[in-house]
Amino acid sequence: MRAAGDSTRGIADLVLHGGVVRTMTEQNPAATAIALRGGRIAAIGTDREVLALAGPATGTIDLAGRAVLPGINDAHLHATWLGALWPRTLFGPGGGEPRNPLHTNEQRRAAILRAGELLASLGITSYTEPGLGPGEDDGPTGAFGSPVVAQYRELAAEGLLKARVTVLSLYGELDGRSSLSDVLAGLAADRSSSDPRWLRFAGIKIFADGIPPMRSACTKCGYADGSSAGLLVDGVDDADREHNLTRMIVAAHRAGLQVGVHATGDRSIEVVLNAVELAGVGHGADLGHYVIHGDMASSEQLRRMVDLGVGLDVQPGIALCTGEQVDAVLGPGVAAESWRLGEALEFGVRMCVTSDAPVLSPDWRRQIAAADEWLGPAEDPRQRTAQLLRCCTVEPARQDGAASWKGVLAPGMAADLCVLAADPLAVAPAELPDVDVDLTVVDGRIVHDRAGTG
Template identity: 85%
Template structure:
């Protein structure tokens, strides 16, 4: 008879003991050890309890006070592009002139694998490629077209992925136009993967607008120079473009697919939320739709997001780096009203802290530090750190539709974890980038070991 998932039957493959285990749940707040077997977590508790699951063939790691966390899940990271550019990021130079364009499948494959090694070194065990597909088959970077999708399928089948990957399909241009016929045709041809625990095609990425610093966010107000932007979706006028964006969202929803919409301006966010609300009224289903960036989301919109179950993917590092540019194009003090991270947390919005690498470094520790700086002083830094850690683990798992099997440390959950040199709840968020990632485990397999503890 087969043992059920999460069963304690049989000896563990790997035990980590003598440290701090941060489960990102309310359970086991004083845990010091964790046992893994068959790619799942077997037990979380104190050293004595967990060592009871060890056998003659069990690998035992002495944490020596280190801290275990769930594997980090970056919900918005362009890994293929990252592998081509790293160690450079788009903030290092002119993003309009892409470096190292990927011309061949061999180069693309190498870029994916290179990114995988980098992400493993940072404790990242899951990520979302937010936009791959035919809309970029002729794109200048070579990092987003249909060939990349094929390579991910090959690498997943070969067992070469160091992290679990979620893909949003792109039927328009990256940071550019999309048309309703192209999106509808893409949705009709949407294909899933053989093993969604390693490679999942969740739905579709749509670019609603651009970004405030480029005066391309679709806003309810004019820019300081008197100009106004339009949606990137094709249409004869603003009303037609808004209608086409709503039809794209509705079509994906009817197909049972998730939608991630790049929307930064308050007017574009309203269009997205209206579309989701109408789609849900037509077919009641929580598919995990979410707004990407959401720079100008206001209080009323955050309240609607929470009510509708619409998530929000934010990049605090971009907020810090662009606030002066935002003030320059929208007027002094404008940036202070954007990126309402604290309010999103208070209202219960499913918020994921992401890097948007290679726009910025994929180092999640830096994004947590940036979020803390943007939020300002806190009366309880420990509580803030716990909240932000959830935004890098449990919340992205929920966005992936995978909260039942990854994102926290509990029996039966995926054996995806990372080990930090110090307890993150014992340091200030601003100090987190100085805390090393010593070990990364995916599906029970060690993929990064900085100090040789494994």
């Protein structure tokens, strides 16, 4: 047997051997080693096969039984805001509204770099900043406006990013209103990048509604106190707001742009799915549109997501943190009928498990543990962990439109990976947060080495 890959094309830059290689594919299930060359994966196989690619200048790392995974991709993470607040999170000790906004470009640059260091230490090699742009130029944090975009462009050009970044542009207020005219004007903005594999401007972010605990999610049933919430999109009445949100989504789709819509209530989710279905008529390109949060998505809506190719970005930790509040404002038992993660997995929804940091910690291990807790006991814990790991690697790469070159470990794919101190499939999901991230590699370059020894 020969190692997967073409060993005739040169000597490897780096070889990791003597461990477990979880490729997230059906290939090489017994692989113990992986070779990297020129920012790509050169080969995967047994120690003997892969070490044959090592030369005098090749770096070698003895995994000593540790596990290699594809680099983690957090598909919904506010890195600039995270860099400003960490170690605080909104749902953690000292949480609440941020009190240290970013006033200068130097502060924004420092926040992005600080977040990059933190994310590298967690094995995160890609992330999405879901909402940066002129809609927040006067925002209170300074972490979401156009100056942040400028800093990302500069850092990417200087080669200082430690993770690959996808950006959704924001033409309305964060957690607030947007207008049809502003969004339509924004569709013509410059989305070019010197290297889209490091910094890519994928499309737009729209806030359809708020969140259930604040009674701002747009729901079909209304709230226990008799109140109701409409869409955040501007309009003279509910029908006009729905029409305007639909026009935003259809126009973005026809401009070839991805749309990520913050929608938590079942009514807002319905409007989004109807709009995507309308947009696809005669314009059937799969642009990877997705619902962000989707707390109250029904079984029927999840099935429609599969049919329409609409993704879903979920935060299991938010379900655990806010379930009681949801029951308090919407009625007993509503939380248990929300966050249908099990059905999303069963139906095959393109689901990404994300952190929404700094709302929660950016630690993906905690999100997998939270998902497992929310789902309840598993018949096959190993299978569940594997499914949830895909939601942190394979599915986010699909959301990024990058499944052809990242998200799994295979010859020719990007050399983005992380090394865990133990095989994640050999521990219970609840134990995963205690498994150290020992090494992170992006584009073949080591960006985090916990022990400093490899």
